[in-house]
Amino acid sequence: MLTLATTNPGEPEIFASLQGEGPSSGRPSIFVRLSRCNLACRWCDTAYTWRFTGDNRPHRDEVAFERSDNQLTLDEGEVAALILAHNEDRLVITGGEPLLQGPALAKLVAQLKQARPGLHVEIETNGTVAPHAALDAAADQYNVSPKLAHSGNPAELALLPERLEAWAKDPRAWFKFVVASPADISEIADLQNRYGIAGDHLFVMPEGTSSSVLRERSRWLAEEALAQGWRFTDRLHIHLYGDTRGT
Numbered sequence: 718m719l720t721l722a723t724t725n726p727g728e729p730e731i732f733a734s735l736q737g738e739g740p741s742s743g744r745p746s747i748f749v750r751l752s753r754c755n756l757a758c759r760w761c762d763t764a765y766t767w768r769f770t771g772d773n774r775p776h777r778d779e780v781a782f783e784r785s786d787n788q789l790t791l792d793e794g795e796v797a798a799l800i801l802a803h804n805e806d807r808l809v810i811t812g813g814e815p816l817l818q819g820p821a822l823a824k825l826v827a828q829l830k831q832a833r834p835g836l837h838v839e840i841e842t843n844g845t846v847a848p849h850a851a852l853d854a855a856a857d858q859y860n861v862s863p864k865l866a867h868s869g870n871p872a873e874l875a876l877l878p879e880r881l882e883a884w885a886k887d888p889r890a891w892f893k894f895v896v897a898s899p900a901d902i903s904e905i906a907d908l909q910n911r912y913g914i915a916g917d918h919l920f921v922m923p924e925g926t927s928s929s930v931l932r933e934r935s936r937w938l939a940e941e942a943l944a945q946g947w948r949f950t951d952r953l954h955i956h957l958y959g960d961t962r963g964t
């Protein structure tokens with residue numbers, strides 16, 4: 718069984734869109750958004766996957782979501798059928814933190830690859846959870862987004878040395894750091910040095926859920942990326958669709 722996020726009560730968040738972030742930016746893809754997260758970022762733009770009524774961990778919007786309206790449990794076969802109803806040859810598995818549901822995802826991806834052998838599977842992760850072995854064997858790409866101090870998560874939860882070492886060695890893994898202020902740059906540079914992350918595999922992305930904030934932060938962040946030899950990614954879907962579910 719898989720626990721998915723919803724677009725509207727009772728409707729699973731499975732949709733086609735352009736990948737908006739990172740190395741596959743601009744590619745037509747099918748998205749599936751899983752519910753639940755092991756972290757709690759203050760600026761999380763998908764707090765409806767974890768900040769359910771009674772969860773008082775700090776979030777800038779101070780919103781609480783009704784679990785019954787925002788979570789949906791389906792079996793792997795049902796999810797596979799909904800995904801295969803779309804014709805794109807790329808799948809992005811996101812959340813929440815999708816790797817919390819590793820065994821069920823392994824089943825899902827096995828069914829999908831059997832039905833559509835060329836399907837490219839990329840997984841968005843906060844980088845704290847080791848992928849289930851069978852899922853790892855089938856995954857084509859990881860977009861790993863370790864959370865910095867400004868996320869509000871303690872480093873002991875968000876930056877796990879053993880995990881970061883493993884991702885840095887995996888050629889399928891691309892790092893994507895969310896940046897809110899120039900003060901975040903030195904923290905990224907320290908992580909890059911400590912774990913030997915190649916600049917070619919290191920993206921910085923402005924934090925923001927509106928075009929105006931992204932534009933303003935992009936100006937100085939692009940300069941920093943150039944100075945550090947890092948890659949820059951915008952958030953294409955925010956410019957196209959705003960901060961909406963199912964896009």
Ligand SMILES: Nc1nc2[nH]cc(C(=O)O)c2c(=O)[nH]1
Nearest residue numbers: 734735736737738811954964
């Ligand atoms: N279009 C689009 N691209 C995305 N890339 C990563 C996303 C995410 O929420 O993880 C995302 C998303 O929500 N929409």
Ligand code: SF4
Nearest residue numbers: 754757758761813843
């Ligand atoms: S790790 Fe991702 S899904 Fe989890 S709280 Fe942070 S931004 Fe949200």
Ligand SMILES: [Mg+2]
Nearest residue numbers: 762763811812
């Ligand atoms: Mg998103």
